[in-house]
Amino acid sequence: MYGKIQTKKLLKKLEEKDISYLLVMNLDLPQLDPNFYYFTGLDGYEHSIALLGEKSRVYVPSFEVPRAKRESSIRDIRKTKAGLTKELGKFLNNKKVGINGEFMPVNFQKKLKRNKIKLVDASKIIEELRVIKNKEEVERIKKAASLSKKVLKKVDISKSETQIVADLIYEYARHGMKPGYDPIVAFDGDSTVPHFIPTNKRGGKTLLIDAAAAYKNYTADITRTFLLKPTKEMKKVYEIVKEVHDLAIDMVEPGVKASEIDNFMQDFLKKKGYSCPHSIGHGIGLLVHERPYISIKSDEILKEGMTFTIEPGVYITGKFGIRIEDDILVTKSGHKIL
């Protein structure tokens, strides 16, 4: 059952740090901490709190209790009620409790503090777990990537940007999946605008589509650039981006520094007279941007089970942008394209 492996690993880490419980929580949308799902397997629960420790328990709104009992890897399901933080205070009195300080809002921490709980930031512990994917997590990303690539192959690129977005999302939904992020569909110069919002434009010399599905909350992240009526320069840049994309992927194996790969891309492009304004990749999983960051600034060493994008891009402002992006898994002895 999803969440079991994660929680088991967590307990070991908590013990090392002498932490009694990790408290992870969801508030209202959009403030759902992906770690709540990560450890409990409970998806889309609002106003819920999980206490993870020797004897884990989860508090969910009363109407969600039956569903939670079916879905959670944690047996002890309770309903939230007025005065819950007080009750938690009693239960956790004088215990050392880890929180995700990157997520918990200031006002909630205040309530807990009033109840004399010793809070420590455990966000680094969570990060260390999240960055290494287990088999099931890899399977999910693979399934999301596989559908995303299939859909990109058959999408009708003669339509408008908005209509192509509709077609992509429709295909994901038909397969019970959601977009992992807002798709970018951009002709020509539009593709040089980061976070471009699609319009009714139709046709052009190049078309960049950055779009992928999420399967059971794990997202892929895929970009393809289509050469429709390319100039010589467009063809040339495409070949350069494709080459550095392939060479960068070849570098991926355990022990390699993440920064080396980004460095390699920048050097390679510089020699050809170009540059890339962003780093070559980032981790994917429950979030579309997470560790490991494949960046010159990163001090991450690649390890088996990491999943991330490789996405070199060259953008000629106002004219066109070429980006090719794939999702990579670090394996025991090398890598796999998902």
Next chain:
Amino acid sequence: MYGKIQTKKLLKKLEEKDISYLLVMNLDLPQLDPNFYYFTGLDGYEHSIALLGEKSRVYVPSFEVPRAKRESSIRDIRKTKAGLTKELGKFLNNKKVGINGEFMPVNFQKKLKRNKIKLVDASKIIEELRVIKNKEEVERIKKAASLSKKVLKKVDISKSETQIVADLIYEYARHGMKPGYDPIVAFDGDSTVPHFIPTNKRGGKTLLIDAAAAYKNYTADITRTFLLKPTKEMKKVYEIVKEVHDLAIDMVEPGVKASEIDNFMQDFLKKKGYSCPHSIGHGIGLLVHERPYISIKSDEILKEGMTFTIEPGVYITGKFGIRIEDDILVTKSGHKIL
């Protein structure tokens, strides 16, 4: 320009409380505070900070600066950089700065505190502004509700739950809109499960669809229940829910207590031998659940410019659920269905 009216109103409130600046921020997805968009008009910016006061300024990632200059109602656009919290510290030194304590994570607050800024929680000030919609906000919700209802009228209900979801989302996307929340499409007993996740089930006696689009970030929230091959009881319950839905909407006008409306529904259903496990409604806007909550527990008094759902429901566990939901605006002298 979007954000201007909101910021103007904010400045007045800050002055009253002797607060120099309000600091609102976006982190990585999904931790984007809707209030960042609300005050700046900047949509989908990660790792960005707005300081709102006599001389407002916004920090965004360097590659987003050109877009922000085009899109923001705030003129002073700067790029984020390493050591930004230190710079903020210098600038805000000994000033009283409001934060959204319901959103700002503990770890970020720690960084600011190190720099000797006097932080006060301003979440109530923000809430008071958000709960009253201006003309443009109402227009957006209306446009979202209008498309959502149109799509629900023509959706092919002979298809499977998953396929109907795909069709709904496709229609939103074709019009450049996104779903405001995950659609619920549920035949028969499925509709008695709150937050039901659609399956490949097709056909039944009743079909409940809770689905709506968001237009420019403002979401509608609409539910229709279709009687396909209804039993006598289903027809009877439908009529009861429809009646209480209409009567409850008729109650809406400035000065009415929100709790009265919920109370009325529960009384009405009780007399007929039924009950509703949730409150009759909730505010909608940038979030699908926000103030005002139309609940027995609420102490909210309805005011002109509030927008919320009226959504009575009766659920016969394992058999069927009937819910009818519309979006209501409180007007000067009464209400309007959006």
